[in-house]
Amino acid sequence: MTDFETLIPVIGVVTDIRKDTPDVKTFRVVTREGQKPFIHKPGQCAMVSIPGVGEAMFSITSSPTNKEFLEFSIKKCGCLTTWLHAMEVGQEVTVRGPYGNPFPVETEFKGKDMLFIAGGIGLAPLRSVINYIRDNRANYGKVDIVYGSRSMDDLVDFNEIKTEWMNEPDFNVHLTIDRPQPEWDGHVGFVPAFVEELGFDTNKTAVLCGPPIMIKFTLASLIKLGFDKTQVYTTLELRMKCGVGKCGRCNVGDKYVCKDGPVFRCDQLDELPNEY
Amino acid sequence: MQRIENLMKAKAIELLENGTVNRVLGWTAGDFYYDNTPAIFNSKEEIEKSFVYNSFCGANLSKYLVKERKNEGKILVFLKPCDTYSFNQLVKEHRVNKDNIYIVGIECQGHLSIEAIKAKGIDGVVGLEENGEEVTVKSIYGDKTVVRGEVMLEKCLSCKSKKHVAYDELIIVNEMPEADSMKRFSKVAELEAMTADERFAFWKSELSKCIRCNACRNVCPACTCTKCVFDNPESGVDAKANADKFEEKLFHIIRSFHVTGRCTDCGECSRVCPQNIPLHLINRKYIKDINEFYGEYQAGADTESKAPLTAFTTSDIEPGSNLKEGK
Amino acid sequence: MQEINKEYQPLIVAFCCNWCSYAGADLAGSSRLSYPANVKIIRVPCSCRVNPMFILKAFQRGADGVIMCGCHPGDCHYTTGNYYARRRMTLLFDMLDYLGIEKERTRVEWVSAAEGVKFSNVMNEFAAKICELGENKRLEDLRCKE
Amino acid sequence: MQRIGVFVCWCGSNIAATVDVKRVAETLGQEPGVVYSADYQYMCSENGQQLIKTAIKEHGLTGIVVCSCSPRMHEATFRKTAESAGLNPYMVEIANIREQVSWIHKDIEEATVKAIILGRTAIAKLLLNTPLTAGETGVTKRALVIGGGIAGIQTALDIAEAGYEVDIVEQRPTIGGRMAQLDKTFPTLDCAACILTPKMVDCAQNEKIDILSYSEVEEVKGFVGNFTVKIRKKARYIDEKKCTGCGICMSVCPSKKGLNEFNMNLNNRPAAYIPFAQAIPNVAVIDPEQCIKLKTGKCGLCSMKCEAKAIDYTQQDSFVERNYGAIVVATGFKIADLKYFNEYGYADNKDVITSLELERLMNAAGPTKGTLLRPSDNTHPHVITFIQCVGSRDISGCGKPYCSKICCMYTAKHAMLIREKYPDTEVHVFYIDVRTPGKNYDEFYRRAVEQYDVDYIKGMVGKVYNENGKLMVQGSDLLSNEQITIASDLVVLAAAIEPEPSVRKIATLLTTSIDTNNFLTEAHAKLRPVESPTAGIFLSGMCQGPKDIPETVSQASACAAKVIGLLAKDKLKCNPCVSISDDSMCIGCGTCANVCPYGAITYVDKEFRLGGGKTEVRRVASVNEAVCQGCGACTVACPSGAIDLKGFTTKQIMAEVEAVCKR
């Protein structure tokens, strides 16, 4: 990897854009030759950029088992993302990566019962792991997915969840939304409470992703249920700029989110200063 | 000087103890006599331990009051005459709450510049002693004596005023020398008298040193924006580090333009510049122009007057009409 | 020398207030009074909308001269806008001169809606002046030319 | 990223002859963000607009750039087009490739390249446009007319007729204005008083109209639909309510040496006076400069004699403050000062008079009771010479560059009337051109020449001098090409007219623009001639430019129609291109409010969330969108760049600068 060009991206062509929720779109990106820009592992990220607009880190939502393309689910929140959302199929962007540490799918997760807990756009990084597990089903145990969002409309990839995940053997999908809605017959309430309600076995390995406040309370719920912090993983995708652990922004204590993260085990996070 | 420091300490302790104020903004002693740091003191003990006032308290404390506005209670601040102008300007722009500030105006005989001392070839300075007009510099390479007047901060060499324009009380022991506010413009006039090519050469070599650390901006009591245009990607002029010669000029022109008519000529920008760029010459040019074109105006002299750029007369001079052809 | 000047087309950015000067430019147009094609007009509501940053930006981007046109003092559509603009530009131009940037590169003219002839004359004159001066070197941003 | 459509107009051959419109359309079609481009003969035509509407719908355009004539011409047209196709009207930008390109450049290549650059610039701006929606404000259903001459009277009557309340503010003690001073009116020769005074009476009697005579506008605040005007009622020293207009004060007043302004100072009036018999309101006024009582405290004769006890020497100026939805300026004109025209001897010879003075001399209610007697010796003049264009069409700088428009006609009228009444009088007219456009005007003039034998001499007068009691008018006859001197008894100067000087102050109060000749500027010279560029301010009569009575009355009615149209609305849409302050950046320093000409900016204390659960209360600027007119003064004054102007944002202008500088 010595000659790896750290900052120079490759060209990606956007071949498909799906509107998942009112403010989340999923973009499919391939190289000009129609190939997957690079190989990645579940949980890793990439820098996507529009020259002159900006560059930012996004988690790769497609599964590593997919050999054809990369997908990014992106929520509209700033200048670059607004631009991306206005993009049309055929537009070129630049991508570089993959960056960060992946989820330990080949080590710690292997053979385990998995519990995925996501809130809002937090599902994006988990999608690649969940689909990776589906594609390597034999290597893992039961899978529970708890996913909550503000409203029905804000559930990312609702289609895939309904048509594929819910039909997967040994997959249990638990959905919740924050406030009642006439068309919704599922659970209503916040994720942490829902997790407690569902009361999972503590033999599972949990992966948490969502807004910081949700992570905080869900972690507390899991501990209440008897989980140990070493069983819980999460991903921090904050303030990365260079992606290669050099620009000095994304460190939390002595750890660089872009290099040492974004995947952290919750007990590791405890050792870091409270600045994330 | 020691006497003034003692009076200041006593005053600070008195006001803290009688409850007039709950904290004191002053200077805390450093390691070399010349490296005093602005600091907030909360107790008698802290004041007794490290409060200092000597000839190296050039820093203008008024800007800290903007931040202090958020804190509860009344604060005591020690302001030198020139600092009070900045204070007034901040009051005028609603950046500080006058009611929560107790000002003690302090005597100022001009403050010294360690850079000026070092420019005299004295290095390794680890301590100083003040003796009237003489300053004994203690260095790891031996002691030397210099004359105060020769090693003052630029802003003190061309002091604009020894009058406190805002204060609750004053601590003045010795008579302060008269200030000649017009002296400030002699260097500007000198530059004006040069040809355009000479001026360009002068500024090119000065501004090329700029490392764009933003010290001048961040120390400036007029620059109190929460988000400066140079940090704002939406402004069209945002930049970090001077990636091009143009940006040095852009930054300094716009920076000074934004404080035009608001700059009290406190001289902090020049004092803090790590590359010793004479930034005051830019600000003073605007001040001189304003004086000449629109009548004498001293920002911060009061808290009510209309700033020159927010006023006009129907017979103002036309842009460029004052400039001589080919100059 | 003549040859060079023929080749060299100075770029001039003209900020014109909507009410007087832009209308003056329109009048120059409808009166078929020509001025160099490299004079490019940017419409602003009032001369007081012209930020010094715009002028520097124009120079950065390769303009060789920048001119601001507004209603005659006293005739501002917004009553006082051009008075503020006048002070701002006086100080800014003086500062540019002070930094050694040729003073002829910047100019302010008051052009009323009725002064099509003046507009065209001013632009011709200004362009000729800039032609004499040559390219803007003192306020250029080399990156833009890459 | 937007989906932009570019529409290049040929404007017939106006653009297409010098700009390769196809190439412009093609090139701009390649620009990032542009998904559609087209060219068409006349974009502003029905078909052209249809083309735009269709493209907006078919291609889902989010914004359009029209490369056409000046935005001052058709920006509004294309905004409406866009709006009718469901696009926000502020997602339209115009590249002016006619006035700024095709009409001034000859070389096709040069013009085409420039057109492309201007197109790119418009695209660059449009990329940063955001849909803007106008706010709404209510409308005060009352109008103010400033000036009570025929223009103001007509406008007020029409507005009142439509059922709205209207106030007339007149600076003189009576309404009526210049027309009241006239004798007969062309081309029909009706008596001015006969047709004007009934209208004055109508005003006084109309309960919707309130006449504030001897009053001036002092202060104007607010904006279209919501003006608040402070009016100064000057002290008359006579209680308007009590005065019966009997005129006793006039007759008893011992101070009789005041100049009678109504009679063009040709005779005198007492300190207590009613300007003329039909004055409305028919109330006397005391001239404080002249009144002995007011100046010395002695006298008081009028007070003693006034049966109505209306005299009140202690009266002070009073103020009324009223709200209006619309304001009409009808301040009229005056005769220009002739101080630069010494060659005509106006200052030195009593018998060199202006035509308005002649009107008074011929008027039955005038100083000579209608007998034409010359001022110097009250004898009947036998040779009268008229000199045209005195101070009009003058480019020397001494006079007015414009044509005063009414002089040719009134001189013909005067000549005719004189010849009719005093057939023994010789009448000569020195003229440069005789301009008589208008219904029955040229016929009128020809009657003067043919039927009444008026001697029209094409030529300029060099000098008028007094020789043995005769006024020698020395001029040249251009047709016979000889110098002639006419020994005259009376010389009448057709002096230039100019706007009433107080209009400048009023324009400032109303923040409306004024041209170099002090005429108020109309919003559009052809298409919006009765509106000023400032919303809610309308123009009636001579204040906008020279016109005769028929024209003035038509404009006055047109103006009333516009005012009625405004007052009929319950809500008004505001200009959405107004300033907006970003609270997160604003430091509340107060600089912006200091430069705002409209007082649109105030400051409020707001609570803001800081990180880490902390909050702070900060003072921040707040822009009243209904008051802001969008000049942008605040945007430059603001050091932090917190305040921006919608529609002309800093980013947009920067983008334009960038685009325009690309070669």
Next chain:
Amino acid sequence: MLKIELNKLNDLFAKISSSTDLILPVTVAGETNFAKYEDGAEVNLSVQTVKSAKDSFFPQAEDLMKFKTEGKKIDIIDVREKVESFVLFGVRACDYRSFEILDRVFLVDPIDTYYKAKREKGVIVTLACSRPEESCFCSAFGIDATNPLGDVTTYIADGFLYWNANTDKGNALTDAVKDLFAQADSNDEAKIDEQKKNTKEILSKLPYANVDLSGFTPDKLNELFNDAKWEELSEACLGCGSCTFVCPTCQCYDIKDFKTNDGVKRFRCWDSCMYADFTKMAHGNSRNFQLQRFRQRFMHKLVYYPSNNEGIYSCVGCGRCVKKCPISMNIAKVIKTIGGKNND
């Protein structure tokens, strides 16, 4: 060891610069900084430069690449020119150490090729210190200011500059210029040793020479992070960034795009963790207060960096920040306040 008379140094510089770029301390408008040697340049080897020498490898602003966009297409243009070898002359021991510190950032996987290219091509000629300033405290970090490493080490003593090549690169440079030198003898070496001894004595007596860093160990990360004294230390900090820009080891950067007249240029430039918007991203800012930013800078130098780099501090004790802080707050005062009891 070779030697050259000081008054002949200009010949040496002219000779070096005739074939490669020579970067050395030059005085412009009164301030000395590393700059390219040009005829008539005012070389000044006797003072500490305002900015450090890191510019040569990690420039304040550096183009990364260019983009051309046409319609929906984007083309990336590599703007890296072949880096020619250059000589960096007059580097003091502290600055030399800073390169090693920067190497541990830029040359670890993934390697920063921009830095690497320059680093490989730079020939570093160091200069031993003989007259330390009161702000110097390199010895606290185990740096021997009198005996710097580098491709060539030079000493100035008694009117001569002594030259000693340490590496192949240094030997190659020496070969190119050795005509100008004379051979030094044992007498000379004695002079240098004498000077070293004197300098070391001064160094040991400097006020900050013995600041106690023992309190800064990675295992105390959280304890140090939560120390209450950060508040009072950071109170006066203006967040100006002067310290970071004159610092030889600060390596934070920003990547920005600049729209040129026909494309986009992506460049990186120095940034400062002291700036309020340093960590501001679309979704928020993780260091909202100056206290956090102030703490970050010193924690990074004294704890985080050592934690990842075998205990090596990311400070070299050059003292530039001590001299340049507008409010006289600096790392030495931080160390003394927070670092441990031996500092009183």
